[in-house]
Amino acid sequence: MKQHLTINSLIEKYPEFCSNVYCGFGVGDGWLPILDKLFNNMKHHVNQIKSHNKWYTECKNRPGTDPNVLANHSLKEELNPQVAQVKEKFGLLRIYIDNTDEYIDGLVSMAESISAITCEDCGLPGEMRDGGWLRTLCNSCDEAVKVAKKELFEKYAKTQYAKTQKEINETNK
Ligand SMILES: [Zn+2]
16 A cells, blocks of 8 residues: 655655755645655665766776776766755745755756646645635645635634624623
């Protein structure tokens, strides 16, 4: 069975990237699978650089290696990307990572773009909604938010009404 992702399980799954998220990690569950794929791709990229360097160093140190084999290669800079912050901003996923390269920046940009078509609450296809606060949601999550807001407003209106009535009664005493 596929395990349901949570922010904590995601952080535990990628301790090499997420052990020091010093500006916070806060988005809806619907976007966690996007982050899972992003971190998985980052892991692959970081490991690829490491194995390239291992291959290069071994070849270089092996006596009798044909120099032509190494001609178009060099050591690559090894990366230690660290997630600084993950949040929602203007209805979209925003991911801030330190120590990246162009490749990882591209992955991040792609992940952020996918959030524009993914419901932040449940992960189904969604679109941007403007209910006073921009959010990317599917139809049913958008409805649920509207109902909750309406209930909250009605509750507030009732309390205000009761308060006003009480004040009128007290003034008339
Ligand atoms: Zn939804």
